[in-house]
Amino acid sequence: MIASRALKGLARIATARLSLLAALGLLVAACQPHEPNPAIQADTGHLNAWYSGLMADDPYDVPLVNKALLDRKFHRQRVDYPGREAPGTIVVDIDNRFLYLVEDGGKAMRYGIGVGRNGFAWRGDARIARTGVWPNWSPTDNMRRIDPSLPVHMEGGIENPLGARALYLYQGSRDTLFRIHGTNEPWSIGEAVSSGCVRLLNEDIVDLYNRVQVGARVTVRRGGLGA
Template sequence: MAATRPNNRHRIRTACLALLAALPLGACQTRQAQLAQDDDSAWYIGAKADKPFDIPLVDTGRLDPKYRRQTVAYTGLEAPGTIVVDIDQRQLFLVQEGGTAQRYGVGVGKAGFSWKGEARVGRKGVWPDWSPTPTMVSLHPDLPRTRKGGLDNPLGARALYLYQGNRDILFRIHGTNEPWSIGEQMSSGCVRMLNEDVADLFERVPVGTRVIVKRGGRDRV
C-alpha cells in the first residue's frame, strides 16, 4: 500500500497523462479539454499499489478543503452504514457511529442529468469495464460501446452500482481519471470520486448498503 518511490513517480505520472489525453469518455461524460487548463502533471504525486493497476494518487492540496476526505460531525437521521450524497454540496457522507461521518468530495451530474432518490449498492466492481447507457448513445452515437478497465477508463479504480430492487438503475458511484472535476457539476449523472477515495469507500461498504442521493435538501420530488 506504499506510494511509489520518487524515481518511479515520473513514469507513473507520464503514463497517466498519456492515457488521460486519449479521449477520457465519461460514463458520466465530461468537458475534457476545457478543464485540463493547467499543468495536469501537478495533480499526480505517486501511486498506491493495487491490482491489476496501481492507483494514481492526487495532490489533494489542489482541492478546496471541503472536498478532501475527512471525518466530520454528522447530525442527519440516517443510520450508520448509510451512504448519503448531497448533490448541491458536492459531498458524499458515509454515516458512522457516534454522530460522525466519513466525508468525501465528489463530482456530480450537470444540470438536467442529476438523479436523486434512494437505492442500494447492488454490486461492486474493481477496475470495472465501462459501457455507455442508452441515453448516452442516443446523444453521442459515435461513442465506443465498451472500454476495458484501466487507467483511462471513465469508471476509474472502483465502482458501486446502484439498484432499486433487482433493477440496475444505471447510476454509479465511481472513480475518475479527471481529478479536477471533483466539486464540479459536469458529468452525465453519476457521482465521481478520486480513485483513492472510491477505493477507500469500496472497502468500507458491503453490497446491500443503503444509498440516499439528495438535491435541494431532499431525496424525493
C-alpha cells in the same frame, strides 16, 4: 512523480477528449467523461502537477492526487454528522458536492464528489447491489447514438472513466444505471460536470469501497442534509 505509464494514459485521455469535443461540440450522459478544464489541455506537465505518487492496487496502481490543488473541504475527512440515518448508509448531498458514509456516534466519513452538470438526474433511495474493481464500461445505446465514436465496451484501467471502483445502484431488482465511481479527472471534484453519476477521486472510491457492504442503503438528495 507519477509513473510514466499512468501519466501517458492520462495524457491520452485529455488529448482524445479535446478531439472529440472539437468534433461534436456536446457531451453525453451517465458516467460519460466531461469536458476537460481548458487549462489542462493535453499538457503532460500540467497533468503531472495533479499527481503526487502511486497507491499500490491490483491490477493497476492508483495515481494519488496532489491535494494542494483541491479545495480542502473536498478532502476526505471524518466529520460530525447531524442526520438520523443508520451507520453504513451512504448519503449523497448533491448541492454541496459531498458524499457521507454514516458511522456510529454521530460521525461520518465525508468525501468530495463531482455530480451531473444539471444536478444529479436521479434522486431518492437505492441500494448497492454489486460492486466492481477497476470495472469495465459499456456506454448505453442512447449514449452511442449521440456519440457513435464511443466504444461498445471498454475494459477497466487507468483510462476508463469509471476509475478504480464502482458501486452500482439498484431499486429493488432494477438497475438505475447510476453509479458511484472513481474518476481520472480529479479537477472535476466539486463541480457539476456531465449529466451522470457521482464521482470520487480514485483513492477515495477505493477507501469507500473498503468500508461499505453490498446491500447498503444509498440516499441521494438535494437541499443539503436537512432535505
